[in-house]
Each structure stands twice: as structure tokens, then as C-alpha cells.
Amino acid sequence: AQTVTQSQPEMSVQEAETVTLSCTYDTSESDYYLFWYKQPPSRQMILVIRQEAYKQQNATENRFSVNFQKAAKSFSLKISDSQLGDAAMYFCAYLTMGSNYQLIWGAGTKLIIKP
Amino acid sequence: EPEVTQTPSHQVTQMGQEVILRCVPISNHLYFYWYRQILGQKVEFLVSFYNNEISEKSEIFDDQFSVERPDGSNFTLKIRSTKLEDSAMYFCASSPRGWGVETQYFGPGTRLLVL
Numbered sequence: 001a002q003t004v005t006q007s008q009p010e011m012s013v014q015e016a017e018t019v020t021l022s023c024t025y026d027t028s029e030s031d032y033y034l035f036w037y038k039q040p041p042s043r044q045m046i047l048v049i050r051q052e053a054y055k056q057q058n059a060t061e062n063r064f065s066v067n068f069q070k071a072a073k074s075f076s077l078k079i080s081d082s083q084l085g086d087a088a089m090y091f092c093a094y095l096t097m098g099s100n101y102q103l104i105w106g107a108g109t110k111l112i113i114k115p
Numbered sequence: 116e117p118e119v120t121q122t123p124s125h126q127v128t129q130m131g132q133e134v135i136l137r138c139v140p141i142s143n144h145l146y147f148y149w150y151r152q153i154l155g156q157k158v159e160f161l162v163s164f165y166n167n168e169i170s171e172k173s174e175i176f177d178d179q180f181s182v183e184r185p186d187g188s189n190f191t192l193k194i195r196s197t198k199l200e201d202s203a204m205y206f207c208a209s210s211p212r213g214w215g216v217e218t219q220y221f222g223p224g225t226r227l228l229v230l
Contacts, residue, residue: 033217043204045158045221052217091158095217100171101146101210103219105158 002027004094006106013082014114020067021077021109023092029053033095034068034075035103040088048090051075079111087113117141119222121207127228128197136192136225138207145212147190148219149182151175151203158206164190197229 003026013019025034036048051059051068058066063083067076079086092106120139128134140147149161163170164182181193190209194201204226208219 035218037221042223043152043226044223045206045208047218047220050218093158095219097217100163101148101217101219102160102163102171103148103150103158104160107157 002029002032002094002096002104004092004104004106006092006109008109009107010110010112012112012114013079015082015084017082018078018080019082019111021079021090021092021111023075023077023106025073025075025092025094027073027094029097031097033097034066035093035095036064036066036075036077037091037093038086038088039091039108045091049077082113084113084115087111119207119209119220121205121222121225123225124223125226125228127230130199130229131196134194134197134227136194136205136207136227138190138192138209138222139188140190140207140209141211141220142188143211144209144220146170146210146216146219147182147184148208148210149192150206150208150221152206152224153200153203161192194227197227199229202227202229 032053034051038046049061063080089108091108093103096102122137147164152158162172162176204224206224207222210219
């Protein structure tokens, strides 16, 4: 069975600085998707970025980028120019493929932005 | 931009009572999901639904749970006889068929408290 591990329960960063959140996963599948979701205090789950496993190029969305290392089964999120609005829980998630689509979630990392 | 909506935002109920959580997925989406997040724990998959039937369900989704698409827009989760441990945030999500099926868009959640 697939598992997702986020080893950093909490991270803090100074506003305008760069921070990297770690995520590792375990799978025997070769084709899958990985996601980072953001959950602010409102607790809504907001999609930040996604990565297709078959693509070698790392996904980028404005200030958010990933470092996808397929062989190492690592999927880290880099947030550049951190802003106060980035403060939230960040969840890494793995999507099982095949006939059914099911997200498997990490435990989350709480990101604190220091003004 | 289309959004997944959920009602109510908060629900307080007595143990043993039935609750129905409602979701309106994005209009052209055909895959629907329910997840739950107990406070301080990982997000957990409950069930996926496609073509008017359950595609996949987790061990959590026992006989106390049921899902329904009563009309062309709503997707509901029913808990027949709530337990204290059902207290959680319940998220509905949807994804389109075909291109983009791998990306699930989440509603704002319903916070369920069972007393």
C-alpha cells in the first residue's frame, strides 16, 4: 500500500524568504500523481501544485515549485518570497491510479510566517 | 471560477442521530469523493462515486455511511447513527472525466460535532 510521509510537523520562515517543505512517499506504481494542498485556518483544502510522475520537469506555479526526485521518492515544495498569506497547513498527497482515484495524505506541515 | 460547495458549514448533533451532509460538485465533473479529517489527524479517504455508483470505499465507510446523488447537482453523505468518533471535518471533492480526472477540487468542508 502507498504511504506518504511528511517529517516536519512545523516550519517557520521569515517573510520574503524561501522555505522548503519535505515529503517522501512509498509506492510500487510507476504512474501516479503527486499534489501539495494548502489548508489555511478556515480549513478549506486548496490545491497548490501537482506533478505527474512521468514528467521529469518539476512543476511550477508562480512562487511555488517542487523538487520531484522519482528514484528517491521525494517530492518537496519550495515557496519563494514567503508572504503572510502563505501561513497554513501544507499537505502532500499521492493519487492512486487505475480504475479508482484515491488521494493518500501525509500528516501535514504547519508553516508559520514571521513578519 | 467554478467551485465545489458544501452545506452546512457546521453541524452539531446528538449521538445516535442521523446527519446528511450536502455537496454540490463542479457542474461538468463526473467523479465525486468524500474525505474526512479528524482534528489533528491525517485526511482519510471515505468513498468515491462515479456513474451513480460507488467506485471505491475505505474500511471507514461501513454500513452506517451511505452516499447518494439524488438529482443532477447534489451529492450527499449520510451517517445513519452518529458516534462520538464521527466528529470530524468532512470534505467533498470532484474531478472531471478524461483530461484532468486526476485533480480533485475540494469544497470548504462541513465541521461535524457529535455530542
